[in-house]
Amino acid sequence: MAFLMKCCTLIVNVLCLPLHLIRAVGLYEIYRRIFPFCVYRISITYNKKMYDKKKELFRSLPEFSKPGKQLTILEIGCGSGTNFEFYPPGCRVICTDPNPHFQKYLKKSMDANDQLTYDRFVVASGEDMGAVESESVDAVVCTLVLCSVNNTPQTLREVCRLLRPGGAFFFMEHVVADPSTWSYFFQHVLQPAWQYFGDGCEVTRETWKDLEAAGFSQVKLRHIQAPLMFMIKPHIFGHAVK
Template sequence: MDVLVRLLQLLVLLLTLPLHLMALLGCWQPLCKSWFPYLMAVLTEKSNRKMKTKKQELFAQIKGLKGASGEVALLELGCGTGANFQFYPPGCKVTCLDPNPHFEKFLAKSMAENRHLKYERFVVASGEDMRQLADSSMDVVVCTLVLCSVQSPKRVLQEVKRVLRPEGVFFFWEHVAEPRRSWAFRWQQVLEPTWKHIGDGCCLTRETWKALESAKFSELQMERQPPPFKWLPVGPHIMGKAVK
């Protein structure tokens, strides 16, 4: 890492020292878990307005993936506030999974606003350990802006493949690192130690496309897009699908 990056990291750390001390003492995480859903509710509403066409295009593909029951068994991994519900076609049976139980009341609101879907349950668990879900039980898994904050993208993708039925589809939309050696990437390096606390574990410099390419899906389609918000330090986004 550049000396300049280290110096700037130290400066940011000093400017946000109370935050880091709270995290060290174990005070910050419970507080973050409680207010983070409110932040996401605001950001996802703005993001959906900007990404509406792209999300409609991506999730329209779910329509042809019905299982034997004539419905689509869909798992939303890191469901958050249910920001994607409006884009799912009718006939989806939605299971929601998130490690943060504080999202449940936001999900209830989203469920009430999207009566074209059938809701199965809300599972409080991490993406690395979805033992409450059976093997090959899902036709579709959706994951948006989640792989940046998990402990192990590799393990999450293994679990995704486990719960998907043969030829089931994984849809994703994730922000990723800026190109290495760019100034934008260096700023991400500078801000990341502090941003992880603000963003509930979000890593700015994660090269998520590498984990997707290494997951050995039978098919992988991915496109790169500019970030929807220029004022946030998150980098470009990748959107696409992978077939088990």
């Protein structure tokens, strides 16, 4: 099976040569302008299918606010703001994303969720959010983002830097499937093409291992099979306390 997977992956890589060339000459940046629209449309369907899980995930957010203080949330890779409807009313939100072209769609979500206070939008990668002060937020949120960052351990180090002591990191991510499944096989075979359409998304990551090694005092994590297509069906979600 491993030999067959390698052969099929090689074939897909060869078929992706035009895409490799497009990226090499810098034309892929055109797609990065279109990508926010694609994410905006897809996220509507994702939220419908994952609504109950997202409600469950964010239910404990208010527990991490200081008594008598406004809850401050920083969202990494906020995209079009599809998590805003699940945040507690009255909290303050700092938005970050490496793609500035999301700002148009982010504004729509802000207008639709005026129960929140929006602090600012920072164009920054998950690995380097130096524009935000250390230990300045109660919670960091990251959904469907750790699949596409260049360095997951560094991103988690930034999360720990930003969180105040006792703050929490809330996450929901798709991950690699069990090696005994056909999903695992096709995740690896189709990854060379998938990364282009997902703007760097990798479906073969064992993200839970990075979370468990990140140095949080407590990690509450669940593996689930989401009601989605096989490539992104395996999910983890939960929160980790600094």
